[in-house]
Every structure is written in structure tokens, then in C-alpha cells.
Amino acid sequence: MKLWIEILLRSLALFVLVFVMVRIMGKKQITKGTPFHFTSYSIIAIISALISVNVVTNIYIGFIALGVWFLFSLLLEYLSLKSKMFHDLIYGKETILIKQGKVMEENLKDVRFTGEDLLRELRSKNAFNVSDVEFAVLESTGEMNVLLKPDKKPVTPHDLGEKVAPQSESQTVILDGNIMDKSLTNVGLNRNWLITQLNGMGVSLDNVFIGQVDSSGDLYIDLFDDSIQLPQAKLKEQVYANLEKCQADLVTYALETKNDKAKDMYERDADKLQRLMNKLKPYLLK
Structure with missing residues (x-):
């Protein structure tokens, strides 16, 4: 068998195999996973690439290595679900960086955070003043969560004693000039209603890029021609x-x-x- 055919067949087989393995390993995003998750995915990808391009000449050895990383990752994931102690051992624990408005310098050193790192992470959470922060914790994924002081939190309708209507998912009823009949059915509407709304706005269907209907029946549309200004329906x-x-x-x-x-x-x-x-x-x- 020619080398390029062998590499092609290996690549196709490994693509399907790695796709199945990643699906089995879960839906965690790499950016929100722990360092262990990142390492596991990376090594599985590297081993697969080496097998694919025939760097690993003994395909059986390559699949053994791939299987070890895959199975051990699943095993550790299972054990971490059963034991909090094991979970903390494998994935690490969260670290408190600010407590009762005071920066925990020793904890910053433990996670190798400088003052600039702390301020940057706080700004990413819309906390531009350290004095506004009551509590900040660095999760095992490397993401920081921030709790503002009570007098610095944004005012919500609950704080004002106001009731607000429950919100449900908006349905996309037009996409690239095409009507999405299933989405219309989900909100109890039909094509006749949609065409009537478009005619009332003086808009042709083929000029609509996106059209969405919220749970209250309001129709929002975005046109391909951005020079046209349309009043959006406010039912x-x-x-x-x-x-x-x-x-x-x-x-x-x-x-x-x-x-x-x-x-x-x-x-x-x-x-x-x-x-x-x-x-x-x-x-x-x-």
C-alpha cells in the first residue's frame, strides 16, 4: 500500500475515533476546564497526530498509548464524581483571593498571581476598584468569580420591589431570507402572520437577514441593507x-x-x- 493512502486511511479512522472519544469525555470547554483536562485533550491529540502521519510506526503501540490516556481520563473523572477529596487532589481547589474586602496576599503567592494579574481579572468582571469587592475566588479552572459589596451591586427589580415578567427563549423565525416554520410553530404563529408583519414594516422577505420573535410576540428584524432604519414592533x-x-x-x-x-x-x-x-x-x- 502506498504511503499516502496509508496516511489517509489512518487519518480518517483516527478522526472518527478521536471525535467519539471527545464526545464520551464530556462537553467541557477547554477554556473552562482544569489544567488536567487541557493536558489530557492535548496528549490525546498529539498521539493521534503522530499515529496519523506514521511517526509512530507501530500502530498497536500507538493505540495502546491512546487508550491509556482515554481510559485513565474517564477513570479519574468517575472517581472525582464519587469523592470530593479525590476531586480536589486531581483538579485542585478554589483559592480565596479577596475576603471581606481584604486582599489575601499569601493566597496570591500560592497561585502565583501578581497585583497586576489580580487587577486585570477584577476588571474582566467589571470590578475596577478593589474597594468595591467583598469577595473574590479563583476557581480550579483558573476563572475568577467576584462578589461586590452590597452597596456596589447594580440595582435589580427585586431590590425595588418590582415584579418582572418571566423571559423565555426568543425564536429565530427568519434566517438569511428563509422562513423557519418550526420556530414559528413553537411560538404559536404562522407564515401569514409573519408576512403581514413584514408588509406592515414595508420590508421584503429576501432583505431580512435575521428575524426573531420573543415570548411576548414582538418581532425584531435585521436587514441585509443596513442603511434602512426600521421601527421595531413593540406589541x-x-x-x-x-x-x-x-x-x-x-x-x-x-x-x-x-x-x-x-x-x-x-x-x-x-x-x-x-x-x-x-x-x-x-x-x-x-
């Missing part, structure tokens, strides 16, 4: 604005009528509508 805001108008009209009718019975009816209806608006506000206004 929820329009509904709330209509409710506000109706409530304001009821109040006006109550003030203008001379009939006491009609006045009471308008006032009751306006009050009911106001209570309904208060309940719907978190869902209709972002």
Missing part, C-alpha cells in the same frame, strides 16, 4: 398604551357626566382597569 408597549388611554377616557367620562349613576359606573370601571394595568405592567413594560 406589549402598544397594548399597555391602549389600556392607559381607555383608563384615561373612563376618568374623563366620570368627570364630565352629570348622571350620578353613570359617574359611579365610570369610576368603578376606571378603578378596575387601573388595578388590571398594575398587574399587567411587569409583563407589558420592560
Whole structure:
């Protein structure tokens, strides 16, 4: 057999084999894995490449080495799931770098972090002042997680006592000018609705790069022609604005009528509508 044919066959076989091995080993990203994960993946890749290009002439020896790294990686992963002590031994433990607002210099030395390294990692977490940080920990993956001091945290609707509507995944209904029927079905819509929305915006389907519908039925589109400015549909805001108008009209009718019975009816209806608006506000206004 010619050498190039042998290398081609080896490469194809190893490609499939390594693909299966990586899938079995899990979905962890290299950038978020531990040094052990990085080392295992790298050595498996190197051994596979050496076998593929015939550097390892004895293919059986090569597959034995490949199998050892693969099986031992799975074994260590399994043992780490069963034992916290074993997990810490193999993958390492997290290290506290800032505690109660104070930098732990000794821990910085243990992980070989300089002051510049610490400040850079803090900036990557949007913490530009050390004085704003209550707690910072370096995970075994090398990623830093930061907890800001209570008075430095961004204000959330929960802090203000406001209710917000639950959010679900937006569905991409148009991609590269093509309608995604399955996505439309997922949000209970159809092509007729989509075409009507596009016609209302004065947009042709073939000019739409991406179209998405959120859980509230708002359609967002991005065009191939970026020079065209389009007002995006705001269905929820329009509904709330209509409710506000109706409530304001009821109040006006109550003030203008001379009939006491009609006045009471308008006032009751306006009050009911106001209570309904208060309940719907978190869902209709972002």
C-alpha cells in the first residue's frame, strides 16, 4: 500500500475515533476546564497526530498509548464524581483571593498571581476598584468569580420591589431570507402572520437577514441593507398604551357626566382597569 493512502486511511479512522472519544469525555470547554483536562485533550491529540502521519510506526503501540490516556481520563473523572477529596487532589481547589474586602496576599503567592494579574481579572468582571469587592475566588479552572459589596451591586427589580415578567427563549423565525416554520410553530404563529408583519414594516422577505420573535410576540428584524432604519414592533408597549388611554377616557367620562349613576359606573370601571394595568405592567413594560 502506498504511503499516502496509508496516511489517509489512518487519518480518517483516527478522526472518527478521536471525535467519539471527545464526545464520551464530556462537553467541557477547554477554556473552562482544569489544567488536567487541557493536558489530557492535548496528549490525546498529539498521539493521534503522530499515529496519523506514521511517526509512530507501530500502530498497536500507538493505540495502546491512546487508550491509556482515554481510559485513565474517564477513570479519574468517575472517581472525582464519587469523592470530593479525590476531586480536589486531581483538579485542585478554589483559592480565596479577596475576603471581606481584604486582599489575601499569601493566597496570591500560592497561585502565583501578581497585583497586576489580580487587577486585570477584577476588571474582566467589571470590578475596577478593589474597594468595591467583598469577595473574590479563583476557581480550579483558573476563572475568577467576584462578589461586590452590597452597596456596589447594580440595582435589580427585586431590590425595588418590582415584579418582572418571566423571559423565555426568543425564536429565530427568519434566517438569511428563509422562513423557519418550526420556530414559528413553537411560538404559536404562522407564515401569514409573519408576512403581514413584514408588509406592515414595508420590508421584503429576501432583505431580512435575521428575524426573531420573543415570548411576548414582538418581532425584531435585521436587514441585509443596513442603511434602512426600521421601527421595531413593540406589541406589549402598544397594548399597555391602549389600556392607559381607555383608563384615561373612563376618568374623563366620570368627570364630565352629570348622571350620578353613570359617574359611579365610570369610576368603578376606571378603578378596575387601573388595578388590571398594575398587574399587567411587569409583563407589558420592560
